[in-house]
Amino acid sequence: xxxxxxxxxxxxxxxxxxxxxxxxxxxxxxxxxxxxxxxxxxxxxxxxxxxxxxxxxxxxxxxxxxxxxxxxxxxxxxxxxxxxxxxxxxxxxxxxxxxxxxxxxxxxxxxxxxxxxxxxxxxxxxxxxxxxxxxxxxxxxxxxxxxxxxxxxxxxxxxxxxxxxxxxxxxxxxxxxxxxxxxxxxxxxxxxxxxxxxxxxxxxxxxxxxxxxxxxxxxxx
Amino acid sequence: xxxxxxxxxxxxxxxxxxxxxxxxxxxxxxxxxxxxxxxxxxxxxxxxxxxxxxxxxxxxxxxxxxxxxxxxxxxxxxxxxxxxxxxxxxxxxxxxxxxxxxxxxxxxxxxxxxxxxxxxxxxxxxxxxxxxxxxxxxxxxxxxxxxxxxxxxxxxxxxxxxxxxxxxxxxxxxxxxxxxxxxxxxxxxxxxxxxxxxxxxxxxxxxxxxxxxxxxxxxxxxxxxxxxxxxxxxxxxxxxxxxxxxxxxxxxxxxxxxxxxxxxxxxxxxxxxxxxxxxxxxxxxxxxxxxxxxxxxxxx
Numbered sequence: 001x002x003x004x005x006x007x008x009x010x011x012x013x014x015x016x017x018x019x020x021x022x023x024x025x026x027x028x029x030x031x032x033x034x035x036x037x038x039x040x041x042x043x044x045x046x047x048x049x050x051x052x053x054x055x056x057x058x059x060x061x062x063x064x065x066x067x068x069x070x071x072x073x074x075x076x077x078x079x080x081x082x083x084x085x086x087x088x089x090x091x092x093x094x095x096x097x098x099x100x101x102x103x104x105x106x107x108x109x110x111x112x113x114x115x116x117x118x119x120x121x122x123x124x125x126x127x128x129x130x131x132x133x134x135x136x137x138x139x140x141x142x143x144x145x146x147x148x149x150x151x152x153x154x155x156x157x158x159x160x161x162x163x164x165x166x167x168x169x170x171x172x173x174x175x176x177x178x179x180x181x182x183x184x185x186x187x188x189x190x191x192x193x194x195x196x197x198x199x200x201x202x203x204x205x206x207x208x209x210x211x212x213x214x215x216x217x218x219x220x221x
Numbered sequence: 222x223x224x225x226x227x228x229x230x231x232x233x234x235x236x237x238x239x240x241x242x243x244x245x246x247x248x249x250x251x252x253x254x255x256x257x258x259x260x261x262x263x264x265x266x267x268x269x270x271x272x273x274x275x276x277x278x279x280x281x282x283x284x285x286x287x288x289x290x291x292x293x294x295x296x297x298x299x300x301x302x303x304x305x306x307x308x309x310x311x312x313x314x315x316x317x318x319x320x321x322x323x324x325x326x327x328x329x330x331x332x333x334x335x336x337x338x339x340x341x342x343x344x345x346x347x348x349x350x351x352x353x354x355x356x357x358x359x360x361x362x363x364x365x366x367x368x369x370x371x372x373x374x375x376x377x378x379x380x381x382x383x384x385x386x387x388x389x390x391x392x393x394x395x396x397x398x399x400x401x402x403x404x405x406x407x408x409x410x411x412x413x414x415x416x417x418x419x420x421x422x423x424x425x426x427x428x429x430x431x432x433x434x435x436x437x438x439x440x441x442x443x444x445x446x447x448x449x450x451x452x453x454x455x456x457x458x459x460x461x462x463x464x465x466x467x468x469x470x471x472x473x474x475x476x477x478x479x480x481x482x483x484x485x486x487x488x489x490x491x492x493x494x495x496x497x498x499x500x501x502x503x504x505x506x507x508x509x510x511x512x513x514x515x516x517x518x519x520x521x
Contacts, residue, residue, distance in 0.1 A: 005446065005449045005450055005453055007453055007455060007456075008453060008456040009476075063503075065501075068505050069501040069504075069505060072475055072501075072504040072505055073475040073476055073500060073501060073504060074475075074476055075472050075475070075476065157435055
């Protein structure tokens, strides 16, 4: 029997990281599925995305409770403390990312009732970029990779630019065809949700940097 | 504090609930083990708890040290007893293997059920109780003998007839000490560090294959690293044994235990159980205000 000092706690930290990554994968799926529903006109997928949110919320609270428990029972310091605090922040960010997916799905379901639909334009590309950033952030967390985390900052500038292009294109269509104002407003809402996903990916990257270096920095300037 | 050698030295009288002393020897106990305390099949039918106190009161003379304790200990878990000094933690711990009886004026009322059987019943041999429910003390107390002999001793006087070398190795491995001592088994145990001595005492305690290990402040005399090793060892031991630990160190209780019992003194100075539950719950949202005040350092 090997008795590495604090092996039990080390295992608990590993489990915590796995739970965070699992939540990340579910949050990602919420955004990806809502985007697919929007692009393919898949009403069922949109409804399933909304229904899945309950479990995601519950998992977020499970992780939170696990973090609180580890904080009080293990009295973590230094990098151990930082991992737990990061997990706490990430759980919140990921749950909100899933909420963005849920909102996109809900908005899509309202959009299809509009008599005059609107082309999606730049929105799918914005979605792809946001999802890529989320993937990159989660990988950086899994690998404790600060180089990858810092790179997300640069990608966020692209996401902001992409959002502006999408926004301008939608407004242009609404100006040209006022009957599209209702659908256009919904689509701007969706674009905004996707832009927020990108922002939250940046927040996750900041926490990765904090976990590894202990520095609290703002990447999303 | 008593050493194990004092406890089960042949011929030492063991008091029973303040009755007349009755001489009991460990040699006797091997041949006269009470049925329910030796028969595994009967035992498992008794209770799903590892050990259970029911309306337990312990007195030292006229003074009631703990009162009306009802506590159900989960098997293969670590249960911590915490509370201010003098609240009866150690008294309660010692009541779980009748160790209090070694104090002449001590007596207990109520019952302590081990596998469904009251360990205070008239026909139960306290020596057998202490073999099933072992104890590790605050200060490491190895005998002035070799490392090997320290571990082999308890098993030998309990009539162990298997391969002693294997038994010693297994016990030392379970106590996470084997790798450090395997090349010096016949050197004096007193040459080991404090942390190693305490792990040796744990090896000695598990050599007689108990079900439950009681630990009274097992790490309070050790440095921080040795303390963490003992705590990690407790986690490993909990896979095979039920552990009850008394500790003054609240952080240790939080780190190491699955369940926590909080005791404090009542107005009559008798220790009472205030709250008992999963450690994570006790330390994140205790139900009783007194528990909250104690663990947040508001009193005690």
